[in-house]
Amino acid sequence: MATMGEENLKEQLAVLQAKLAVLEKQLLQGQQDVIRETVKEVLSQTQKRDGLQQEVMFKFRRSRKDLIKQKMVDSCREKQMTVPELKFMIVDQMGYASKATFYRYLAELAGVLDTSGQFVRVAGQVRAQGA
Structure with missing residues (x-):
């Protein structure tokens, strides 16, 4: 038989185990709150920076085709x-650009670039064939 x-x-061990479980739960909740707040802060900072970045990227994507075609010319x-x-190149x-996009742009530049000869040349620009 167990003594008094x-x-x-x-009993004391059971009480301490219960208190430990409560403290572990509080610690876990506190850690989750800190993580949640950190993520919110990072997201808000990122979204502020992303506004300008998104605007620049949108303008770039809209004019990307023209930029590539101009680079070709x-x-x-x-x-x-x-x-x-x-x-x-x-x-x-x-x-x-991809290969398919390159050839599509080349076709769109048919009035600007002449691909009928050995070399690609800008329409209206005379180039020596041997050079």
């Missing part, structure tokens, strides 16, 4: 290139 001292110790104006060389080296 053992029963008293068991400028490249042909600066240096004599074949279509594969121009494609390599725009698609492979710079990663400005």
Whole structure:
């Protein structure tokens, strides 16, 4: 049989275990609150910065096509290139567009760029074929 001292110790142990469980629950809740507040603060700061970034990215995405097409024209104006060389530069080296997009832009530039010869040339601009 358990003595009175053992029963008293068991009761105290049970009380301490209950208090420990309550404290662990409070600690966990406190940690969750701190994490929640930190996340809210970071999100609010990020959203403030993202407003300007989103506006700039929106304007860039709208004019991206024109920028790439202008880069194609400028490249042909600066240096004599074949279509594969121009494609390599725009698609492979710079990663400005996919292969399909490159050829679609090239087709849209049919009035500006002449691809009928060996080299791509800007319409109205005379280029030596041997250079």
